[in-house]
Amino acid sequence: MLVVCVTLSAEDGYLISGPDIITRGFVYVRESEELIDEMRRRPDVDPDRVYLMGESLGAYTVWQLAMSRPEWFSAIVPICGGGITWSANRLVNLNVWAFHGALDTTVYPECSVRMVETINKCGGHAKLTLYEDRDHDEWTPAMTDDATWDWIFSQTKAG
Numbered sequence: 001m002l003v004v005c006v007t008l009s010a011e012d013g014y015l016i017s018g019p020d021i022i023t024r025g026f027v028y029v030r031e032s033e034e035l036i037d038e039m040r041r042r043p044d045v046d047p048d049r050v051y052l053m054g055e056s057l058g059a060y061t062v063w064q065l066a067m068s069r070p071e072w073f074s075a076i077v078p079i080c081g082g083g084i085t086w087s088a089n090r091l092v093n094l095n096v097w098a099f100h101g102a103l104d105t106t107v108y109p110e111c112s113v114r115m116v117e118t119i120n121k122c123g124g125h126a127k128l129t130l131y132e133d134r135d136h137d138e139w140t141p142a143m144t145d146d147a148t149w150d151w152i153f154s155q156t157k158a159g
Contacts, residue, residue, distance in 0.1 A: 075155035082111025092124035101134030
């Protein structure tokens with residue numbers, strides 16, 4: 001999981017300060033939860049625009065934190081990770097865009113496919129981008145595509 005803390009202008013959406021970047025892995029779920037709770041309570045954080053993303057082991061953390069605290073987040077972006085499908089119903093009201101490489105043998109793409117399918121079967125609207133020619137590096141195409149960032153920053157809890 002990667003925590004990026006930025007302050008954006010309410011008037012025009014431009015970056016005012018940051019980014020401050022903190023990385024955590026799945027073994028730090030409790031600590032990550034405490035960190036995110038602390039960050040979301042700051043007066044300069046818009047509670048309707050808290051986003052969570054992570055790659056590989058960090059994506060597992062994203063899935064787990066979102067299932068534990070879905071009310072905290074506006075959107076999640078797990079990249080080449082998986083989660084506990086029997087808790088995926090907790091994500092039906094959360095904006096989810098997962099990414100995975102079809103050739104990934106480190107974390108098999110079925111991990112993302114199962115999570116997205118389960119959320120949608122429960123009534124959610126999760127989406128998945130599966131890169132047919134990528135293995136375990138989906139971070140690069142996902143995070144360099146303006147469409148990803150446009151989608152992330154257009155998500156709010158109210159919308």
